[in-house]
Amino acid sequence: MTEPLKEISTEFLELLEEIESTRSTTIVRSKNAILLCRNTLYTLKKLVLEFNFDSHDDEIKFFKHTKQISIIPLIYYSEVRSFELQFPVANCTTQKKYINKKIAKLNRFFIYNIDFVQYIQQGHSHFDHQYFTRKFSDSYHIVSSKFYFQDPDFTTARDMLLGKVKAYQKFIDYLKNRLATISLNRTKGQSNNLTTSSNLHWTSSKAGLTELIYALYSTCSINNGDADIKEIAVALQNTFQFDLGDFYKTYAEIKTRKISRTKFLDTLSTGLTSFMEESEK
Known part of the structure; x- marks a missing residue:
């Protein structure tokens, strides 16, 4: 069974x-x-x-x-x-x-x-x-x-x-x-x-938004690094009308990935590069 x-x-x-x-x-x-x-x-x-x-x-x-x-x-x-x-x-x-x-x-x-x-x-x-x-x-x-x-x-x-x-x-x-x-x-x-209020909705994965939150926090991109992770998470959840749930647990799961621990961020980089190349043709 x-x-x-x-x-x-x-x-x-x-x-x-x-x-x-x-x-x-x-x-x-x-x-x-x-x-x-x-x-x-x-x-x-x-x-x-x-x-x-x-x-x-x-x-x-x-x-x-x-x-x-x-x-x-x-x-x-x-x-x-x-x-x-x-x-x-x-x-x-x-x-x-x-x-x-x-x-x-x-x-x-x-x-x-x-x-x-x-x-x-x-x-x-x-x-x-x-x-x-x-x-x-x-x-x-x-x-x-x-x-x-x-x-x-x-x-x-x-x-x-x-x-x-x-x-x-x-x-x-x-x-x-x-x-x-x-x-x-x-x-x-x-x-x-x-x-x-916002008409924006997060349509990617929970893990993807969690990667973005931790990336913004780790690079001190918000308030010169004075904003904590929870504050950033709440702001993005509110903006994109998306419930992350226990994003600390999601982050822990991301860290255990065998292949790429920045899968979503890698996709962003690849997507932006392709967009730039296409716009220059």
């Missing part, structure tokens, strides 16, 4: 990246991502019910890692969509208060589940048999207050909680970026009366 699971996960990640790179609104992207996650989970469920795991270790690996590939974005985009639909259209103060209230609620979740959070963050595995096999699913209370995707034949005692922990960590980053964007827009509005 290993190979089919790998193929499903690979295809899912490719389709998710396509959705995240579209020019549609955050709400539309979130809706499409949610549908993709649910369809993938249904496919995984059918596969799991059709074939038995060869061992408890395989079952643990599936519920602790493989299933999380689609569970985490399902929870994350469910939260993002709900947040954006309910986001107040009032003044900046009201909006910031709303975001801070959300962050405080998420912090309470992490405090309430601090033992499990530490278990995951410290890479422990001694309770994996109880947490991530279906044999013990009735021995632990369900801690998820929201229904995302639960089935007695496809859910363990803590696989959903693991998904929430990972997704909420990502959602907090999203909220902080929204908070920073509001502050940035407010500062721009006070310094001049120009509108902060």
Whole structure:
């Protein structure tokens, strides 16, 4: 069953990246991502019910890692969509208060589940048999207050909680970026009366924009080097109406590339050179 699971996960990640790179609104992207996650989970469920795991270790690996590939974005985009639909259209103060209230609620979740959070963050595995096999699913209370995707034949005692922990960590980053964007827009509005809206949409990849952000930062191209990475990231996300998510993680993945770690920047250089040559003909 290993190979089919790998193929499903690979295809899912490719389709998710396509959705995240579209020019549609955050709400539309979130809706499409949610549908993709649910369809993938249904496919995984059918596969799991059709074939038995060869061992408890395989079952643990599936519920602790493989299933999380689609569970985490399902929870994350469910939260993002709900947040954006309910986001107040009032003044900046009201909006910031709303975001801070959300962050405080998420912090309470992490405090309430601090033992499990530490278990995951410290890479422990001694309770994996109880947490991530279906044999013990009735021995632990369900801690998820929201229904995302639960089935007695496809859910363990803590696989959903693991998904929430990972997704909420990502959602907090999203909220902080929204908070920073509001502050940035407010500062721009006070310094001049120009509108902060833009018809520009980033249509390349998430990794490409991340490369650009770090290139601008590393070359001190913004504010003579006084602007930090997050400030540059927020500005470009706002300008291009594009959600980068956890761009620190994306940067870490870029650094592990085997061929070219500056793939997008290389493409820019090649494209500009070709454009110049064509214009001189």
